[in-house]
Amino acid sequence: QVQLVESGGGLVQAGGSLKLSCAASGRTFERYAVGWFRQAPGKEREFVAAISWSARIIDYADSVKGRFTISRDNAKNTVYLQMNSLKPEDTAVYYCARARGYGSGFVSEDMYNYWGQGTQVTVSS
Numbered sequence: 001q002v003q004l005v006e007s008g009g010g011l012v013q014a015g016g017s018l019k020l021s022c023a024a025s026g027r028t029f030e031r032y033a034v035g036w037f038r039q040a041p042g043k044e045r046e047f048v049a050a051i052s053w054s055a056r057i058i059d060y061a062d063s064v065k066g067r068f069t070i071s072r073d074n075a076k077n078t079v080y081l082q083m084n085s086l087k088p089e090d091t092a093v094y095y096c097a098r099a100r101g102y103g104s105g106f107v108s109e110d111m112y113n114y115w116g117q118g119t120q121v122t123v124s125s
Contacts, residue, residue, distance in 0.1 A: 022096030
């Protein structure tokens with residue numbers, strides 16, 4: 001079993017930055033891709049970013065390209081999401097998840113089998 005715990009969410013003004021962390025325990029996510037998703041009120045959960053186990057392949061949603069950076073430290077069993085130039089439309093609960101494999105292209109929810117509980121990010125205008 002894998003337990004994922006997100007942290008780092010909070011309230012920030014538009015244009016500000018936050019760094020989310022996703023820590024894994026139990027069976028870790030080394031050798032697996034890890035992704036970030038988000039769900040805004042009244043909307044479906046959407047893909048944000050994903051990183052392969054080697055960190056050589058990274059995918060981003062178009063809405064966050066150039067502003068968000070995903071990274072990982074396998075020695076610490078932790079994946080990060082650095083979010084810069086935040087906008088009010090980035091407000092959502094952010095979830096990390098472990099993919100069913102280790103490569104690239106993990107951009108939909110059904111490609112993931114372990115999820116964290118989420119952390120709230122609120123961007124004020």
